[in-house]
Amino acid sequence: MMPGMWTTLFFFTHTTLSLVIIARVLLRPRVEPSVRLAWIMVVEAVPLLGIAAYLLFGEVRMKQAEVQRMSDVRDRLTGLRTAVPAVRADRSDPAGPIIAANEAVGGMQAVQGNSLQLLEESDGAIDELVAAIDAATDHVHLLFYIWLPDASGTKVAQALCRAEDRGVQCRVIVDALGSRSLVRSELWDRMSQAGVECVTAFPWGLPFISILFQRLDLRNHRKILVIDNAVAFTGSRNCADMAFAIKARFAPWVDILVRVEGPAVRQLQGVFLSDWMSYTGRDLGPMLQPVAPVADPGVAAQVVATGPDLRAGSVSDCLSAMLHAARDRVVITTPYYVPDDALDAAIRAAARRGVQVTMILPARNDSLIVGATSQGFYYGLLAAGVRLMLFRDGLLHSKILTVDGRMAMIGSANLDRRSFELNYEVNMAVYDPEFVGLLDARQASYVARADAITLDQVRAWSPWRRIRNNALALASPLL
Numbered sequence: 001m002m003p004g005m006w007t008t009l010f011f012f013t014h015t016t017l018s019l020v021i022i023a024r025v026l027l028r029p030r031v032e033p034s035v036r037l038a039w040i041m042v043v044e045a046v047p048l049l050g051i052a053a054y055l056l057f058g059e060v061r062m063k064q065a066e067v068q069r070m071s072d073v074r075d076r077l078t079g080l081r082t083a084v085p086a087v088r089a090d091r092s093d094p095a096g097p098i099i100a101a102n103e104a105v106g107g108m109q110a111v112q113g114n115s116l117q118l119l120e121e122s123d124g125a126i127d128e129l130v131a132a133i134d135a136a137t138d139h140v141h142l143l144f145y146i147w148l149p150d151a152s153g154t155k156v157a158q159a160l161c162r163a164e165d166r167g168v169q170c171r172v173i174v175d176a177l178g179s180r181s182l183v184r185s186e187l188w189d190r191m192s193q194a195g196v197e198c199v200t201a202f203p204w205g206l207p208f209i210s211i212l213f214q215r216l217d218l219r220n221h222r223k224i225l226v227i228d229n230a231v232a233f234t235g236s237r238n239c240a241d242m243a244f245a246i247k248a249r250f251a252p253w254v255d256i257l258v259r260v261e262g263p264a265v266r267q268l269q270g271v272f273l274s275d276w277m278s279y280t281g282r283d284l285g286p287m288l289q290p291v292a293p294v295a296d297p298g299v300a301a302q303v304v305a306t307g308p309d310l311r312a313g314s315v316s317d318c319l320s321a322m323l324h325a326a327r328d329r330v331v332i333t334t335p336y337y338v339p340d341d342a343l344d345a346a347i348r349a350a351a352r353r354g355v356q357v358t359m360i361l362p363a364r365n366d367s368l369i370v371g372a373t374s375q376g377f378y379y380g381l382l383a384a385g386v387r388l389m390l391f392r393d394g395l396l397h398s399k400i401l402t403v404d405g406r407m408a409m410i411g412s413a414n415l416d417r418r419s420f421e422l423n424y425e426v427n428m429a430v431y432d433p434e435f436v437g438l439l440d441a442r443q444a445s446y447v448a449r450a451d452a453i454t455l456d457q458v459r460a461w462s463p464w465r466r467i468r469n470n471a472l473a474l475a476s477p478l479l
Contacts (some may be wrong), residue, residue, distance in 0.1 A: 003185065004276075004406070007080050016053065017048075017051050018043050018050075019039075020111070021043050021054055022040055022043060022044075025039050025040055025043075025054070025469070026296040029123045032340065032341060035036055039054055042054065068201070069274075069277050069278040069281070069328040070275070070277075070278045070307075070309055071309070071462065072273045073270065073273055073274035073277055073278075073285070074275075075338040078376060080356040084196060085107040085265050086110065086111055086112075087099060087109070087110035087111065087112050087300045087302075087431070088221070089281075092291075094325050094327070094404070094407075095325075095406065095407055095431045097321060097325060098296055098318070098321050098322050098325055098429065098431075099302060099429075099431070101304070101317060101318055101321035102304045102318050102321075103313070104300050104313065104377060105304060105306060105313040105314065105317055105318055106183050106298060106302075106303065106304035106305050106306060106318075107305075108192075108267050108270075108302060108303050108304070110300050110301065110302035110429070110431060111135050111262070111263040111264055111267070111300070111302065112263075112294075112297070112299075113262045113263055113294030113295050113296065113297075113298035113299075114141065114260060114261065114262030114263060114264045114295060114298050114299045114300070114301045115260075115261040115298060115299065116258055116259070116260055116261075116299050116301065116304055116430065116432075116435050117258065117259040118256065118257075118258055118435070118438045118439070119233075119235075119256075119257045119258065120225070120249065121254060121255070121256070121442070121445075122242070123152055123241055123242055125237065125255075126152040126155060126156065126239070126241075127155070128157075128214075128233075128257075128259065129156055129225055129233060129239075130155050130156060130159045132225070132227050132233070132259075133156070133159040133160060133163055133225075133227065134159055134162065134163070134229055135227070136163050136168045136227045136228055136371075137172070137228055138169070138228045138229075138231075139168060139169045139170070139287075140160060140163055140168060140169075140170045140171070140225070140226075140227050140228075140274070141170075141171050141224070141225070141226040141227075141269065141273075142156070142160070142170070142171070142172045142173070142222075142224070142225050142226075142239075143172075143173040143174070143220070143223070143224040143225075143249050143272055143274045143275060144173075144174055144175075144178075144179065144222075144238055144318055145174075145175045145178040145179070145219065145220060145221045145222065145223065145238060145412070146175070146178040146179055146238035146239070146240055146246075147174050147178075147179040147182045147238065147239040147240065148179075148181060148182060148238075148239070148240040148244075148245055148246065149182050149185040149186075149187045149188075150240055150241045150243070150245050151183060151241055152239060152240055152241045153182060153187070153239050153240055153241075155223060155299065156239055157187050157190065157191050159395075160172070160191055160196050161190065161191060161192070161196065164194045164195040164196055165194070169197075169273075170191075170195070170196040170197065171196070171197045171199075171276060172191065172198045172199065173199050173200075173201055173220065173272070173275055173276060173279065174195065174198075174199075174200055174201065175200070175201045175202065175219050175220045175221070176200040176201060176202050176204060177204075177219060178219065178221075178238075179200075181246065183200060187218065192316065196288060199276065199279050199280060201219075201220035201275065201279060201424075202218050202219060202220060204355070214335055217422060217424065218308060218422055218423075218424075218426040219418075220275065220327060220423070221412050221413075221423040221424060221425050222271065222275070222305075222412050222425060222426040223236065223237060223238060223239075223411075223412050223421065223426070224268050224271060224272050224303050224426060226265060226268055226269045228273055229265060229266065229269055229287065229290045230261065230265060231256055231257065231259065231260070231261055231265065232259075232260040232261075232264070232265040232268040232269070233259055233260065234257075234258055234260065234268060234410075234411060234412075234426060234428060235255060235257040235258050235398075235410060235411065235412075236255045236256055236257075236347055236397055236398050236399045236410070236412060237255035237256065237257045237397075238255075238330060240253075242254070242255075244395070247363055247395070249308060249365050250362075250364060250365075250366045250394065250395040251394055251395065252393070252394040252395070253393070253394060253395045253397045254393070254395065254397055255397045255398055256393050256399075256400065256410060256439075256442065258400045258410065258428070260301070260428075261295065262294055262295050262298055262299075262301070263294060264271060264301040264302070264303055264428065266288065266290070266301035267302075268303055268426070269287065269288065270288055270303075270305075271303065271305040271426050273285070273287060273288060274305075275424070278349060279354070282393065295453060299430060299431075299432040299434075299435055300430070300431040300432060301428055301429065301430050301431070301432075302428065302429040302430075302431075303426065303427070303428050304318055304426070304427045304428065304429060305409075305424075305425070305426045305427075306413070306420075306424070306425050306426075307423070307424035307425070308421060308422055308423075308424075314414045314420040314421065315409075315411075315419065315420060315425060315427055316339070316340050316342060316343045316415075316420045318427070318429070319343055319346070319401055319409060319415070320342050320346040322401060322403050322407065322409060323343075323346040323347060323349075323350050323401075323403070324346060324349075325351075325353045326350050326357075326403045327355065327404055328355065328356065328404045329344070329355060329356040329357075329358075329403075329404060329405070330347075330350055330355055330356070330357045330358070330401070330402070330403055330404075331357075331358045331359075331360070331400070331401070331440060331443045332347070332357070332358070332359045332360065332400070332401050332415070332464050333359075333360045333396065333398045333399065333400040333401075333443055334359075334360075334361065334398075334399055334400075334414055334415040335361070335362055335365070335366075335395065335396055335397045335398075335414060336365070336367070336370050336374065336414040336415065336416045336423050337359075337361060337374040337377060337414070337415050337416065338370060338373050338374060338416035338418075339360055339377070339415050339416065339417075340420060342415060343415065344380070344381075345376060347359070347381065347384075347386060348380060348381060348384035348386065349384075351381075351384040351385035351386045351396070352384050352385060356387070357385070357386045357387065358386075358387045358389065358447065359387070359388050359389065360376065360389045360390075360391055360396060360443060360446045360447060360450055361388070361389070361390055361391065361396070362390070362391050362394075362395050362396040362397075363390035363391055363392045363450075363451070364395070365395075366395055369472060370416070371471050372444065372468055372469050373469070374385075375465075375469040376469035376470045376471075376472055378453065378456050378458050378469075379455070379459075382453070382454065382458060383414045383455060385451065388452065388453050389446070389447050389450035389451065389452055389453075390450055390451050390452075390453055391449055391450045392445055392449060392450060392451060393449045396446060397410045398410075398442075399411055399412065399413060399414060399427075400439055400442070400443060401416075402436050402439050402440050404432070405433055405436055405437060405440060406433055407431045407436060408429070408430045408435070408436045408439050409427055409428070409429050409430075410427065410428055410430070410439065411425065411426055411427030411428055412425045412426055412427065413425040437468040446475040
């Protein structure tokens with residue numbers, strides 16, 4: 001075949017495939033226009049490789065059996081609502097629309113009668129987990145994105161082995177990628193030999209076969225510990241030392257962890273069980289029945305679990321609703337800021353209408369690309385009047401949003417598209433001035449260890465830095 005014929009064949013093949021992919025991009029439902037445009041640009045700008053990138057990462061594909069099992073557990077949890085004291089979504093109350101928005105996304109009601117304890121910012125928080133496991137009498141359910149075989153991770157593993165020795169059933173889920181060092185370690189084998197049921201979420205298997213059925217970069221990013229259906233822990237902290245051995249140069253990693261008692265425990269139990277049953281196929285539905293004792297008067301709380309199998313929205317919708325309800329002040333802590341258009345607009349709109357908005361980000365990010373992409377949003381935030389603080393004492397990994405000192409959202413979700421669209425996340429909304437005050441105090445301690453960045457400083461960045469940051473921000477729909 002003549003060289004010119006090869007060129008013609010390549011051009012014809014690429015053009016045909018590009019048109020097919022572009023038509024698919026335009027036909028997909030529930031996709032933001034910015035995301036459609038970004039993929040069309042990639043497909044057209046990078047011959048064949050752009051098409052391959054779209055086929056690999058452009059759509060969320062999942063094993064339908066797992067999706068169905070997750071849906072079944074959510075339906076069963078919904079059917080048990082009447083046993084739980086629910087908070088009515090009163091539209092006249094500023095929290096009413098937020099409760100309704102969270103329920104629309106996560107399917108769970110706000111429930112009264114919870115007791116919440118914000119644990120200390122130290123490795124002592126892991127000791128609280130260990131003590132709770134040592135007090136377990138029936139079962140322990142544990143789910144972490146990252147679990148390292150370091151001092152903290154070893155303490156928790158040893159506690160699980162002790163629990164099994166006294167007849168407590170322990171079940172563990174870890175993400176296959178995030179906890180790969182644990183899964184490959186002797187500690188994982190030791191837990192299994194002790195009787196702990198150990199499961200990995202989204203194992204790689206054979207990539208070239210797996211990719212036909214499921215997108216390879218889906219991750220379970222949740223952090224949950226449930227004990228005897230009576231006590232639970234959740235937040236941003238992984239099962240690891242603050243020194244975080246796999247990325248020690250960014251240490252310490254600063255997180256929050258909350259102890260939960262009350263009806264919200266069953267909601268966290270439901271999230272764990274939906275994952276467990278989808279990964280293993282083993283039905284543990286009866287464990288959804290018990291309801292933890294109600295604290296009097298207790299705190300109103302609402303678990304919001306999100307993931308790519310859900311099509312009712314994302315945590316971005318919940319956070320945007322909270323921001324639109326803000327009247328006085330908003331404080332946001334996040335390690336990664338690669339938002340969708342709606343969330344970024346909601347933050348800037350709140351600042352423009354006079355709400356005091358403070359956002360706290362790490363000064364150094366463990367991801368160079370994500371850090372630079374976040375910087376691409378600084379100008380718009382600062383120009384809108386957002387007070388932007390850069391935490392200097394380690395990697396600030398907490399995820400907190402508080403509104404008017406009255407309501408808050410905490411949990412595992414970052415303010416980035418991966419958390420909104422690809423990761424399985426679990427957050428908890430809290431409607432209680434006293435507990436929100438504790439979160440605001442914790443965030444004030446972050447501000448005390450942070451430096452403000454100004455609009456003039458951003459304007460003084462070199463042309464190269466601005467081009468890099470803005471180009472990556474332009475590509476944020478694909479990150």
